[in-house]
Amino acid sequence: MRRLASSRARRSVDPSATGYLFVAPFLLVFAAMLVLPLGYAAYLSLFQDRLIGGTVFAGLDNYVTALQDDRLLQGVLRVAKFFAFQVPIMLAISLLAALAIDSGLLRFAKAFRLGIFLPYAVPSVVATLMWGYLYGPDFGPVAQLADKIGAAAPKFLSDGWMLSSMANIVTWEFTGYNMIILYAALRAIPHELYEAAAVDGAGPWRTAWSIKIPAIRPALLLCVIFSVIGSFQLFAEPNLLQRLAPSVIDSAYTPNLYAYTLAFTGQQVNYAAAVSFLLGAVIVIASYTVLFLTNRRSKR
Amino acid sequence: MFRHSKAGIALAAIAALTLAACGGGGGSSSNATQAQAVSQADIDKAMSTPTELTFWTWVPDIKKEVALFEAKYPAIKVNVVNAGQGEPQYTKLRTALKAGTGAPDAAQIEFQYVPTFSITKSLVDLRPYGAAGLKDKFVDWTWNQVSGSGGEVWAIPQDTGPMGMLYRKDIFDKYGITVPKTWDEFAAAARKLHAADPKVSMTNLASNQNGVWMGLLWQAGVKPFEVTGADSVKVNLNDDQSKKLGTYWSGLIKDGSVSTDPDFTDQWYQALNRGQYATWLTAAWGPVFLSGSAKSTSGKWRAAPLPQWDAAKPVSGNWGGSTTAVVAGTKNPIAAAKLAEFLNTDPASTKLFATQQFLFPATKALLADPAFVQEKPAFYGGQTVNQVFSGISDTVDAKFQWPPFLDQTVNDWDETVGKSFADKSDTGAALDQWQSRTTTYAKNQGFKVNP
Numbered sequence: 001m002r003r004l005a006s007s008r009a010r011r012s013v014d015p016s017a018t019g020y021l022f023v024a025p026f027l028l029v030f031a032a033m034l035v036l037p038l039g040y041a042a043y044l045s046l047f048q049d050r051l052i053g054g055t056v057f058a059g060l061d062n063y064v065t066a067l068q069d070d071r072l073l074q075g076v077l078r079v080a081k082f083f084a085f086q087v088p089i090m091l092a093i094s095l096l097a098a099l100a101i102d103s104g105l106l107r108f109a110k111a112f113r114l115g116i117f118l119p120y121a122v123p124s125v126v127a128t129l130m131w132g133y134l135y136g137p138d139f140g141p142v143a144q145l146a147d148k149i150g151a152a153a154p155k156f157l158s159d160g161w162m163l164s165s166m167a168n169i170v171t172w173e174f175t176g177y178n179m180i181i182l183y184a185a186l187r188a189i190p191h192e193l194y195e196a197a198a199v200d201g202a203g204p205w206r207t208a209w210s211i212k213i214p215a216i217r218p219a220l221l222l223c224v225i226f227s228v229i230g231s232f233q234l235f236a237e238p239n240l241l242q243r244l245a246p247s248v249i250d251s252a253y254t255p256n257l258y259a260y261t262l263a264f265t266g267q268q269v270n271y272a273a274a275v276s277f278l279l280g281a282v283i284v285i286a287s288y289t290v291l292f293l294t295n296r297r298s299k300r
Numbered sequence: 301m302f303r304h305s306k307a308g309i310a311l312a313a314i315a316a317l318t319l320a321a322c323g324g325g326g327g328s329s330s331n332a333t334q335a336q337a338v339s340q341a342d343i344d345k346a347m348s349t350p351t352e353l354t355f356w357t358w359v360p361d362i363k364k365e366v367a368l369f370e371a372k373y374p375a376i377k378v379n380v381v382n383a384g385q386g387e388p389q390y391t392k393l394r395t396a397l398k399a400g401t402g403a404p405d406a407a408q409i410e411f412q413y414v415p416t417f418s419i420t421k422s423l424v425d426l427r428p429y430g431a432a433g434l435k436d437k438f439v440d441w442t443w444n445q446v447s448g449s450g451g452e453v454w455a456i457p458q459d460t461g462p463m464g465m466l467y468r469k470d471i472f473d474k475y476g477i478t479v480p481k482t483w484d485e486f487a488a489a490a491r492k493l494h495a496a497d498p499k500v501s502m503t504n505l506a507s508n509q510n511g512v513w514m515g516l517l518w519q520a521g522v523k524p525f526e527v528t529g530a531d532s533v534k535v536n537l538n539d540d541q542s543k544k545l546g547t548y549w550s551g552l553i554k555d556g557s558v559s560t561d562p563d564f565t566d567q568w569y570q571a572l573n574r575g576q577y578a579t580w581l582t583a584a585w586g587p588v589f590l591s592g593s594a595k596s597t598s599g600k601w602r603a604a605p606l607p608q609w610d611a612a613k614p615v616s617g618n619w620g621g622s623t624t625a626v627v628a629g630t631k632n633p634i635a636a637a638k639l640a641e642f643l644n645t646d647p648a649s650t651k652l653f654a655t656q657q658f659l660f661p662a663t664k665a666l667l668a669d670p671a672f673v674q675e676k677p678a679f680y681g682g683q684t685v686n687q688v689f690s691g692i693s694d695t696v697d698a699k700f701q702w703p704p705f706l707d708q709t710v711n712d713w714d715e716t717v718g719k720s721f722a723d724k725s726d727t728g729a730a731l732d733q734w735q736s737r738t739t740t741y742a743k744n745q746g747f748k749v750n751p
Contacts, residue, residue, distance in 0.1 A: 051747070052530075052745060052746030053531075139570045243562065243565060245562070247721075250714075250715045265707040
């Protein structure tokens with residue numbers, strides 16, 4: 001009886017449909033939270049809604065304006081610069097930490113791992129508020145310490161330092177996250193490789209350089225791609241630091257901040273949608289460039 | 301009824317295919333707002349019909365005032381919602397209005413934002429509900445702030461912020477500075493003070509605080525904006541008077557005798573507590589705010605009017621203050637209008653605002669109330685601070701107008717004029733930039749801009 005029922009069930013459900021059933025919840029959320037809003041934003045970006053005269057169809061006007069918008073371009077260049085110097089430092093630290101834990105030579109590996117990962121659990125808003133306090137020009141602990149020893153306090157929130165100060169916050173936040181990805185990849189390397197290396201007389205440094213790092217190349221690449229996206233979407237940090245240094249961070253400091261300001265301060269929702277789409281295109285191109293460059297290098 | 305006419309016009313437009321497009325649509329629905337007066341019978345009926353109102357406000361403990369209203373009109377229940385203070389609340393309100401659902405019946409709106417919301421037809425003209433008759437209850441200049449160019453009454457004033465000067469008596473005494481009556485005296489005192497103690501600045505002109513700049517323009521008699529019609533506006537941000545003001549302040553800033561720290565930040569609070577600013581040019585809500593934020597300096601502060609450009613004719617500007625407005629699309633305009641009226645005119649309710657929430661009154665009655673003006677807070681060494689500001693309130697120029705796109709104007713100020721203060725760069729050029737950025741924005745938004 002039971003056998004019959006189950007065989008009937010098996011016959012009535014197409015095996016390939018089961019797969020779709022499993023994916024369905026994801027697809028539903030994906031459609032509702034990503035595809036629909038994207039479509040709506042694309043639609044919005046084709047109009048111009050004015051305070052006087054209402055909404056008119058604008059075609060690609062918003063995009064043409066955005067492409068010539070110097071403030072947007074400056075913002076994109078700024079985050080590109082940010083990406084170029086922040087991400088290598090962050091990934092180097094993550095990699096070192098992951099290798100250190102994986103080496104098995106650390107005494108308090110678990111505490112170490114948790115300690116590095118912990119900042120990631122702190123929301124970036126809280127992290128920025130905290131660092132903003134530490135950077136404080138008069139009352140911050142660094143400034144007070146400098147005052148005690150009679151040195152000039154570093155101006156963390158000045159024009160020249162701001163990007164580095166922000167890079168420091170982001171590095172602090174995401175080093176642990178990347179470390180976990182890299183560490184997981186290291187754990188997946190087959191042990192025979194290590195044994196073979198040991199037989200060939202490789203020490204721990206040589207093993208790390210010639211076996212471990214090449215083996216986790218895909219994971220490293222994943223971290224880079226995440227970082228491309230993260231850097232170009234920089235928002236919470238500049239938005240909060242703006243309050244502390246309003247004359248250093250303007251509303252177009254990063255493209256995402258610019259889009260936000262356009263939509264919620266200037267009420268130019270349509271133009272903001274166009275800017276967001278262009279930013280998305282920039283991210284796609286940057287990610288693709290990273291993939292292309294690293295692929296070519298590995299083929300050589 | 302406003303909703304319907306607006307939707308009708310918007311439907312005619314191509315853009316009406318989207319919900320979001322409706323918000324700004326329909327430039328000619330102003331006729332709809334000229335509704336006929338509502339009869340007393342209608343009002344009585346509405347006020348005795350069981351109704352639920354939603355009221356967005358950030359005033360703490362406003363439930364006490366609302367309770368008085370509910371006691372008078374037992375049929376009406378008011379849900380008080382704190383949707384954020386200032387900008388966050390406005391953002392939510394705009395979003396709800398665009399979505400066409402979720403907006404409150406009444407909301408707290410600051411004076412400077414009334415035109416920004418009335419231009420998008422987001423507020424209900426309160427004249428049909430008897431608001432025009434309330435004019436004489438309020439300090440004269442406040443009524444212009446809530447009135448539209450066609451005589452509409454967009455909101456009922458709640459509290460105000462006539463500007464004065466709070467100063468550290470101990471610092472002034474220490475360096476032999478007398479309270480400056482004119483801006484020339486103020487500048488001389490600033491330089492004297494800075495020479496005596498470079499760590500103290502005469503005042504802090506926050507590089508992120510457009511409100512103070514507007515208040516100073518207001519005092520100087522500058523008319524930065526004039527709404528000259530439904531779709532035309534005058535923008536006048538860089539005339540000779542503004543430039544004169546810019547030269548005056550940037551001079552003091554370049555000397556180092558005036559600092560430019562962003563205000564309401566940790567650093568600023570610390571500086572107030574440590575006595576790094578000898579004065580705070582602030583509004584009538586400033587005294588109570590300061591006594592809560594700089595407790596360690598209690599007894600050292602005093603209040604005085606702003607220094608003057610012409611000592612013979614004292615004038616002041618205003619910084620801050622709020623109103624209660626009725627939000628377009630409400631199903632209960634009568635009850636909401638009466639809520640706005642009651643909260644801000646009822647003697648018991650207004651008194652609560654002044655004594656419990658320390659809002660500076662907008663009604664003439666309370667400003668003349670001895671119990672209010674004779675108060676002698678210890679923080680100000682027993683000075684009758686309210687009396688000082690009550691006097692200042694009478695000198696606020698009535699003709700000042702706000703632009704119908706304030707957010708953008710403020711943002712542009714931060715990035716031009718405010719930035720020039722912080723960077724000690726050319727404020728005159730920054731004023732020109734502010735003018736051109738604001739003009740460009742206004743034109744892009746479809747306004748006819750007259751210089």
